[in-house]
Amino acid sequence: xxQLNRQEVRQRLVAYxxxxxxxxxxxxxxLLELHGQHPAAEEVFRLLKPANPSISLGTVYKTLDVFAxxxxxxxxxxxxxxxxxxxxxxxxxxxxxxxxxxxxxxEDPELEELLQSYFQRRHMHxxxxxxxxxxxxxxxxxxxxxxxxxxx
Amino acid sequence: xxQLNRQEVRQRLVAYxxxxxxxxxxxxxxLLELHGQHPAAEEVFRLLKPANPSISLGTVYKTLDVFAxxxxxxxxxxxxxxxxxxxxxxxxxxxxxxxxxxxxxxEDPELEELLQSYFQRRHMHxxxxxxxxxxxxxxxxxxxxxxxxxxx
DNA sequence: CTCCCTGCAAAATTTTTGCATCAAT
DNA sequence: ATTGATGCAAAAATTTTGCAGGGAG
Numbered sequence: 586x587x588q589l590n591r592q593e594v595r596q597r598l599v600a601y602x603x604x605x606x607x608x609x610x611x612x613x614x615x616l617l618e619l620h621g622q623h624p625a626a627e628e629v630f631r632l633l634k635p636a637n638p639s640i641s642l643g644t645v646y647k648t649l650d651v652f653a654x655x656x657x658x659x660x661x662x663x664x665x666x667x668x669x670x671x672x673x674x675x676x677x678x679x680x681x682x683x684x685x686x687x688x689x690x691x692e693d694p695e696l697e698e699l700l701q702s703y704f705q706r707r708h709m710h711x712x713x714x715x716x717x718x719x720x721x722x723x724x725x726x727x728x729x730x731x732x733x734x735x736x737x
Numbered sequence: 738x739x740q741l742n743r744q745e746v747r748q749r750l751v752a753y754x755x756x757x758x759x760x761x762x763x764x765x766x767x768l769l770e771l772h773g774q775h776p777a778a779e780e781v782f783r784l785l786k787p788a789n790p791s792i793s794l795g796t797v798y799k800t801l802d803v804f805a806x807x808x809x810x811x812x813x814x815x816x817x818x819x820x821x822x823x824x825x826x827x828x829x830x831x832x833x834x835x836x837x838x839x840x841x842x843x844e845d846p847e848l849e850e851l852l853q854s855y856f857q858r859r860h861m862h863x864x865x866x867x868x869x870x871x872x873x874x875x876x877x878x879x880x881x882x883x884x885x886x887x888x889x
Numbered sequence: 890c891t892c893c894c895t896g897c898a899a900a901a902t903t904t905t906t907g908c909a910t911c912a913a914t
Numbered sequence: 915a916t917t918g919a920t921g922c923a924a925a926a927a928t929t930t931t932g933c934a935g936g937g938a939g
Contacts (some may be wrong), residue, residue, distance in 0.1 A: 604919070608920070626904080662814035662833075699855060708888070712832065717871060727863055735860050778928085
C-alpha cells in the first residue's frame with residue numbers, strides 16, 4: 586500500500602464525497618498502517634486511541650461503515666464472525682491460513698487474466714457481475730514467515 | 738443437496754466421530770433444509786424451535802461449532818459479520834449479491850479444472866494449500882428470480 | 890456406568906442507536 | 915450559518931461460558 590500524507594488522505598476522502606474530518610483521516614491512516622491485516626473496528630480503534638485519546642469506538646464503527654458504503658475501503662469476507670476492512674480496494678484475492686487465522690492478500694495478474702477471459706465466455710442471466718475474487722485455504726508451514734508463490 | 742433420512746444423518750454424524758444426539762440430528766437436518774441459504778446460528782434455531790421446543794440457542798451455537806471443527810459442515814465467509822454455515826462441503830464457489838445480501842452457491846466443473854491445472858503450475862513456499870474458492874460479486878437484476886450461468 | 894452433551898442463565902463480546910454538542914464546508 | 919459528524923452511554927445483537935442434570939454408547 587502506498588504511503589500517503591495528510592493532504593493526500595484528505596483528497597482521497599473528498600474524492601469519495603466524504604467530509605474530511607480529523608477522525609476520518611486518522612481512521613483511514615490506521616487502515617493504511619494495518620495494511621495486510623484486515624483489521625476489525627476494535628483493532629483500528631486500539632491503534633488509533635493512544636495518539637487520539639478523544640476518539641470513540643462508536644465513531645470508528647460508524648466511520649468504517651461509511652467508508653465501506655462509499656467504496657473507499659472494502660469489507661473483507663471472513664469466517665471469524667466480525668466485520669473486517671481493507672483499504673486496498675484493488676487486491677481481491679486472499680489466502681486464509683487456518684493455523685494463524687490470518688487473511689493474506691495476494692495479487693496474481695496472470696490468474697486475473699485467465700479468469701477474466703473465462704468469464705467473458707460465460708453469460709450470466711439475472712446477474713450483473715461486478716468482480717471476482719479467489720480464496721485459497723490451507724496452512725502456513727512456518728507461522729513466522731511469509732508465503733511466496735512462484736512458477737514452476 | 739441430497740435428501741437424507743434419520744438413519745443416514747445418524748451415520749454421517751458417526752462418520753465424523755460425533756455422538757448422534759437428537760439435537761445434533763435436527764441441527765444437521767435444518768442445515769440441509771436451509772441448503773443454499775448459508776444460515777447463521779439464529780436462523781437454524783428459528784427453523785428448529787417450533788418442532789423442538791426444548792432445544793436451546795446455546796446448543797445450536799455449540800453444535801454448529803462442533804460440526805465446523807469436525808469438517809462435517811463448512812463455515813462460510815461473509816461480509817455480514819456473523820458466522821454462517823453450509824452443509825454442502827463440496828461447493829466452494831459463491832456469488833454475493835449486494836442487493837439481496839444473499840450468498841449463492843455455484844458449481845462450475847470447467848472452472849475448477851482450469852484453476853486446478855493453474856495451481857499445479859505454481860509452487861507455494863511456506864503454504865500447504867487445501868483448496869480454493871471463487872467468489873463473484875454483483876447484483877441480481879430481479880431479486881425474485883434465480884441466477885443462471887450459460888456458455889456463450 | 891461413564892462421559893460427553895444439553896439447557897439454562899449469566900457474562901462477554903460485538904455492533905448499533907439516540908441525542909446533545911461540535912466542527913467542516 | 916448549516917449540515918452532518920462526533921462522543922458518550924445505553925441498548926441491542928451476537929457469541930461464549932459454567933455448571934447441574936440427562937442421554938448415548
